[in-house]
Amino acid sequence: MARQIDTLVVGGGSTGTAAAWRLAARGVEVAVLERRPEHPAHRAGESLDAALAPEGSFVSTAHSDTVLLPLVADSVRLWRELEEQVGSVVLRRVGGLRHGDDPALDEVAVVAPRFGIDAERVDPAGTRWPRVRLDTAAVWSPATSAVGVEHATARLRVAARQNAAEFRFGTAVTRIRVLGDDRALVEAVPVDEGGARVGLAEEWECRRLVVSLGAWTTKLIGPLVVLPRLTVSRVETATLVASDGSPEPIPVLEHRRSPRDPRFGHWLAPRLVAVPVPGGVEISWLGDGPAAGRAVRDPDARPARPPRQAASALARYTREWLPSLQPSETTPLRSSLHTVARDGRFVIDRVGPVSVAVGFSDHGLTFAPAVGELLADLAEGIRAPAPFSLRPGLRAGAAASGSPVASGAPAASAPVASAPSPSPSRS
Incomplete structure (x- = not known):
């Protein structure tokens, strides 16, 4: 017999956990199903800093998009609210520098302050950041913060549990059936760390279903919801050690190359992001839109080896632009999956009982609390901003007109077919 629950969240990453936190804060009965096992320290809520690897991400406030800037402001507010609730620091406010051949720099410095977000142009010749070499004028955003991915997600989980949210780890969703607009x-089946099934299937019946699966979204709900084309890319990251052992060697950096400048001929992508982590810096090549990294057809497939030149290109970049770090041609690389829609916009919408959030690329943590709030709104029939719609016409029209918010009408209940997922998928 199926277990009855008001709202079920599939996917226990930062966005899904944030959604559970915001739903539970409203008094909604909510459970989260997550394929991965839970680290013992997560459950205890103790010694998280020591238990979690310093996988770095960042909350960037250096945006010029008038659709995204309200979400930035909401996320910063909600991150602070989370810190107050759990009594722990989540955001390490180190500031951010955005520089290079970036046509949006001037616009960032003008538009962001209109939304209460500090941003200013700075001269590359100054000595304000002696550990960083700038090739152009830059935008400095003092509120940009470094964040540990697992650390932040664990804190969101603590807050959600304080509000009575339930989490089921080691649980993979294998089939979803839509039985009506509110059902x-x-x-789901229990799985081990490798994803192998280890027990009997169980069923959950819910009034609302929230899906936040990143790279696995299409694989699980593609037969149910007409999604925009999503591209999954594999991005390589290296952790470099500060030569002087400084715990905070640099601010968060976003550096864009000039395609006409031969100095950037060795770059593997148009953009590089560097995030300070304890004892060093995590540095990644990133693309734009669908070309965010190496294309991935199946997120469950064994990852291909990183390109041979990836480590050497990162080492060369470090020598030229971040001389305080210690580069190495043999620096190990860590891979992660980024998902983005073809038009570059986020997807945050509801069809019948199913709400979905996907397409955040490297900005997932920046927007996680605000997207969680929007998902909680969708569950109550409040539409998300129109550019994030699943409807192509509404999505394109709102983006073209510059109008970030649709009417307050309830979310659409378009016909949805029932279908199984193609295979056990990560949740």
């Missing part, structure tokens, strides 16, 4: 049936 969905979800089949």
Whole structure:
């Protein structure tokens, strides 16, 4: 017999966990199903800093998009609210520098302050950041913060549990059936760390279903919801050590190359991001839009080896632009998956009982609390901003007109077919 629950969240990453936190804060009965096991320290809520690897991400406030800037402001507010609730620091405010051949720099410095976000142009010749070499004028955003991915997600989980949210780890969703506008049936199976099934399937019946699966979104709900084309890319990251052992060697950096400048001929992508982590810096090549990294057809497939030149290109970049770090041609690389829609816009919308959030690329943590709030709104029938719609016409029209917000009408209940997922998928 299926277990009855008001709202079920599939995917226990930062966005899904934030959604559970915001839903539970409103008094909604909510459970989260997550394929991965839970680290023992997560459950205890103790010694998280020591238990979690310093996988770095960042909350960037250096935006010029008038659709995204309200979400930035909401996210910063909600991150602070989270810190107050759990009594722990989540955001390490180190500031951010955005520089290079970036046509949006002037606009960032003008538009962001209109939304209460500090941003200013700075001269590359100054000595304000002696550990960083700038090739152009830059935008400085003092509120940009470094964040540990697992650390932040664990804190969101603590807050959600304080509000009575339930989490089921080691649980993979294998089938979703939509039974009506206010009813969905979800089949899930227990799995081990490698994803192998280790027990009997169980069923959950819910009034609302929230799906936040990143790279696995299309694989699980593609037969149910007409999604915009999503591209999954594999991005390589290296952790470099500060030569003087400084715990905060640089601010968060976003550096864009000039395609006409031969100095950037060795770059593997148009953009590089560097995030300070304890004892060093995590540095990644990133693309734009669908070309965010190496294309991935199946997120469950064994990852291909990083390009041979990836480590050497990062080492060369470090020598030229971040001389305080210690580069190495043999620096190990860590891979992660980024997902983005073809038009570059986020997807945050609801069809019948199913709400979905996907397409955040490297900005997932920046917007996680605000997107969680929007997902909680969708569950109550409040539409998300129109550019994030699943409807192509509404999505394109709102983006073209510059109008970030649709009417307050309830979310659409377009016909949805029932279909199984193609295979056990990560949640």
